[in-house]
Amino acid sequence: MFRSWYITIGSLSLSGRPITGDTHPKVSSSVTRLSPLRPMFAALSGPMGARGRIHEQSPDRRSRAPRPARNGKVARHGCRAGPPGARRTAMRALVYRGHKRIELENVPDARVPAPDGALVRTTSFAICGSDLHGYHGPVNEERIGSTMGHEAIGEVVEVGSEVRHIRPGDHVAVSAVVGCGSCENCQALLTARCANSETRVLNLGQAEAIAVPAADSSLLPIPDGVSxxxxxxxxxxxxxxxxxxxxxxxxxxGTVAVVGAGPVGQMALETSFLFGPSKVFAIDQVPHRLEEAERLGAIPIDASQVDPVEAVLDQTGGKGCQHVIEAAGPQATVRIAFGVLAHGGTLSQVGATTDPEMTVNLMALFGKDLTYRVGLVSPQYAWPELVPLLQEGKIHPERVFTHHLPMSDGPRGYEIFDNRDDGVIKVMLDPTR
Ligand SMILES: [Zn+2]
Ligand SMILES: [Zn+2]
Structure with a gap:
């Protein structure tokens, strides 16, 4: 029986029509979903589809033996290897050593982690706001000595014998969130909902190489037209x-408030305008973040100068906002988000929560008849919508990269980012330097 590689996404629209059901639009249950990223982007972006080679795909992963590597070599453990010389014994990585201590160290080189995994040599990676949780927060003893970061791109140099869609030589983005790759949710690209409870943030990204599990659902061959x-x-x-x-x-x-105008908040602010809101408020305490939000067309609210809830209520006739995005995570900003939410409104929290528990006034929430959504992202799920927007120049999120530093300056990059010095919004690191 023929098995389609393509997913059908229901109720998706960029025209602002209502979204029903869960945060994620529903995936048609009538279509088999098998790691569809490469065929999807081949269709999106023309004959080549993505940088690097496009390979003919098998319609049924169970029916075909593993292919030989492009250069014909079969590496140890049945892996298909890239160019000669890819093997090393050590690599450089940014390693967590305690409170505000990130060190550049030599660690054992990464390896293909499993038959469904891949080895990616990084070409760029960024520091995330959530990397700072372990950096400036209480010392996490369990993480001492571990590699930082989860936002990397690079070149595939080796894949396991069960990988079907990714090949050595592919230039790929590595999803920050990975799952088992084989359950129904992972195959629908919802890796944050892995039914086998293997959802995790791939905190291996600030190194010269990454061992990527479940490569077919974790890697995006970078399409043409995406920088x-x-x-x-x-x-x-x-x-x-x-x-x-x-x-x-x-x-x-509609009226929108984005609480937290850091890097994630900037992404929310920019993409909120795709849906035609009448007003978008940006709430933060850092002047240069608010200036950037204002350049996008948002109304800046400086929470260090005014009560942000009162300020938003004042400017909405006392109603608050129908659509609120929490993009920071701590209790204080979640409270602001609930505070600026209008009756019948929806609060969507994507800020990585740092406080395990929080007390809320259920009577007040009950009286507002509101909707509250919270959860980890499945980055892959959004790629089919975001890639065309990038390719067509409809959004320019790369504006947030205010600092480009060599990896050897990684510890300083953390310091700048954490101190919010020097107009920083986001820091990119170059592993070749
Ligand atoms: Zn991140
Ligand atoms: Zn899974």
Whole structure:
């Protein structure tokens, strides 16, 4: 029986029509979903589809033996290897050593982690706001000595014998969130909902190489027309901000507040305008973030100067906003988000929560008849919508990269980002330097 590689996405629209059901639009249950990323992007972007080679795909992964590597070599463990010389014994990585201590160290080189995995040599990676949680927060003893980061792109140098769609030589974005790759949710690209409870943030990204599990569902061959900076954003924060926007169900003419105008908030602010809101408020305390939000067309609210809830209520006739995106995570900003939410409104939280528990006034929430969505992003799920927007120049999220540093300056990059010095919004690191 023929098995289609393409997914059908129901109720998806960029025209601002209502989204029904969960934060994510529903995936048709009538279509088999098998790691469809490459065929999807081949269709999106013409004959080549993605940088690097497009390979003929098998319609049924169970019926075909593994192919030999492009150069004909079969590496150890049945892996298909890239160019000679790919093997090393050590690599450089940015390693967590405790409170505000990130060190550049030599660690054992990454290896293909399993038959369904791949080895990616990085070409760029970024520092994420959630990397700072372990950096400036209480010391996480369990993580001492581990590699930082989860926002990387690079070149595939080796794949396991069960990988069907990714090949050595592919230039890829590595999803920050991975799952088992084989359950129904992972195959529908919803890796944050892995039914085998293997959802995890792939915190291996700030190194010269990454061992990527479940490569077919974790890697995006970077399509033509998508820059390296944009591809790095596709690994996490652009899909995260966009998930917030999608979850808030913005209607044309609706009022929007984005709480937290850091990198994720900037992604939410920019993509919120795709849905035709009448007003978008940006709430933060950092002047240069608010200036950037204002350049996008948002109304800046400086929470260090005014009570942000009162300010938003004042400017909405006392009603608050129908669509609120929380893009920071701590209790304080979640409270602001609930505070600016209008009756009947929707709060969509994508800020990585740092406080395990929080007390809310259920009577007040009950009286507002509101919807609250919260959860980790599945970056892959948003790629089919975000890639065409990038290719057609409809969004320019790469504007957030204010600092480009060599990997050897990684510890300083953390310091700048954490101190919010020097007009920083987001820091990109170059592993070749
Ligand atoms: Zn991130
Ligand atoms: Zn899974």
């Amino acid at each position: 390296d900076e944009q591809a790095v954003l596709l690994t996490d924060i652009l899909p995260t901000g966009y998930k917030g926007v999608r979850g808030a169900g913005i209607q044309p003419g």
